[in-house]
Amino acid sequence: MDPIPYRRETPGTQPPALWPDYRSTVLRSPRKPLIALPHTLSEVTGPIFSHDRLQPNDADLTSQHKDRPIGDRMIVAGRVIDENGRPVAGTLVEIWQANSAGRYFHARDSRDAPLDPNFTGGGRTITDDAGQYRFITIKPGYYPWQNHENAWRPAHIHFSVFGPSFVTRLICQMYFEGDPMLPFDPIYMSVPSEAGRKQLCAAFDYDLTVPGFGLGYRFDIVLRGRDATPFEADDHAH
Amino acid sequence: MPIESGWATVGPFFHAVLPWKDGGVMAGPETKGEPITILGRVLDAEENPINDALIELWQANAGGKYNHPEDTQSGEIDPSFQGFGRVAADAEGSFTVKTIKPGPVRGLGNSWQAPHIQISVFARGVLKRLVTRLYFEGGPGNEHDPVLALIEDEERRETLMAKPDPKESGRWHFTLRLGGPRETVFFDV
Structure with missing residues (x-):
């Protein structure tokens, strides 16, 4: 079948x-x-990856080096x-x-801009049975880029997710709700619908906030799904 | 109903995380099948090398079986072969992958797909990954492959063919062109 x-x-x-508007797309x-x-x-x-792929502290970007990195510590968590x-x-x-x-x-x-010897900015985890993930990191800063005059990327975190198949692969960027740079960013604005853009913005979340430790932000990720009504695809089989 | 999250480019700064150590070594000495080396290049529409591309590969094992629960074909999983590779292009836009030649894979209905490797291309300036396939020039079954048959223009079909190295057997050259007159065929999956 x-x-x-x-x-x-x-x-x-x-x-x-x-x-x-995002110049590098022209030749690519x-x-x-x-x-x-x-x-x-x-x-x-x-590909399906097991926990063997993970190192200790892969999901805590603030504990991968000798000391704590500089910046606002935060929790980024959500569901895939x-x-x-x-x-x-x-x-x-x-x-x-x-x-x-x-x-x-x-x-x-x-x-x-300074490098931080205590922050290399890479993390990895595997979702649990409910599709949940959780990272501890610091809030990324803004940075200028060469795309256009006075261009600045909004604060963002890159996410790469596989899902169960070749088709479900996703690489996206997480932004922060209300970031004033968003409307000026051609990468963010390349997502056509407002609902789609909004979905890429993490929202402050009190429940994820850990007292005395850091603010929590919720970011849910949606991968491609199967046709809701599976059909018997045996029409090719004759 | 939830909508799929919007894609974004990997940007130029993914190298500390995404290219795994030995990500281009998909097969080892114990892997069953014919060992091959793929010598790839990634070029833009003006044939400039893309030095910040990331390539991912996904393929069946030598018996044509995917290491995945949804592959219910008969045939055995090779424990030494996951079938996934990930490699960053170098300053010349080149990448090297060591793997084995995949076997033919069942297609839809009663069709068979010729040996092929699924390819994803990510790069700065590529907002959403580009998907293509690598086939082997002169490979068995190419002429009956249902996916190659979807490409009407024979010249364009050629863009998916890895070419054997004229001097050294087992080495295959494969060039990805993201635009220009010889643009690679890309698929909507």
């Missing part, structure tokens, strides 16, 4: 390949139409669910971010 396909991409939810965006690939075994399967609202359990979540001064621990980030 054929595999149950995933739902096709919902129009209006995803950025276009060519988005000239296919112009010929994409070819719709039916979902075969190659698409409905994908699919488009049908079902939790995505046991999936790898990876994050990376700038330090509190807005500088990445990276050879190509030569900006005039």
Whole structure:
């Protein structure tokens, strides 16, 4: 029997390949139409990672070095669910971010802002049975970039998630609700719908806030889901 | 109903986290199958090397079986082969992957898919990953492959073909072009 396909991409939810406001897309965006690939075994399967992949302190970016990093400590937590609202359990979540001064621990980030020897800005965890994840980190700083005159990225954390198949892969950026830089950011603004953009903004959450330790922010992630009404796909089988 | 979270570029600063140690070594000496080395390149629409790309690969084992619970084909999982690779391009836009040649995989209905590797391309300037497939030039089953058959233009079909190294067997060259006259075929999954 054929595999149950995933739902096709919902129009209006995803950025276009060519988005000239973000200059680097111009030479890096296919112009010929994409070819719709039916979902075969190659698409409905994908890598599954075990806890062997994780190191101690992978989910606590403030405890990976000798001392504490500089900046506002915070908890970022949420759920990974699919488009049908079902939790995505046991999936790898990876994050990376700038330090509190807005500088990445990276050879190509030569900006005039201090590195923090106690912060390299990378984290990794696996969702629990309810699809939940939780990181401890510091609030990333703003940083300028070369895209246009006086361009600044809003504070953001990069998220990479796999989900159960090749099709469900997602790399997105988490922003902060109310960040004044958001409307000026072509990467944020490349997500077409306002609802889609809002969904990328973490909200302050009192319940996640740990007394005397740090503020909590909730960020839920939605991966592609299967067609809600699975059908018997045996029409190819004759 | 929840909507899928909006994609964003990986940006240029992912290297401390995403490229795992030995991420390009998908198979070891104990892995069953024909060992191959893929010598890849990633180019932009003007054929400039993309030095900040990340490539992910996903493939079946030598018996055509995916290491995943939804692959209910007969055939055995090779415990030494997960089938996933992840590698960053270097300053010349090049990457190297050591793996084994995948076996043919069942397609929809009664069709069979020729040996292929699923490829995802991420980079600064790529807002949403680009998906393509690597096939092997002259490979068995290419002429009946249902996915290659979706590409009407024969010249464009060629963009998915890894080419054997003329000197050293087991080495395959594969170039990804994100635009330009020889743009690689990308898929909407």
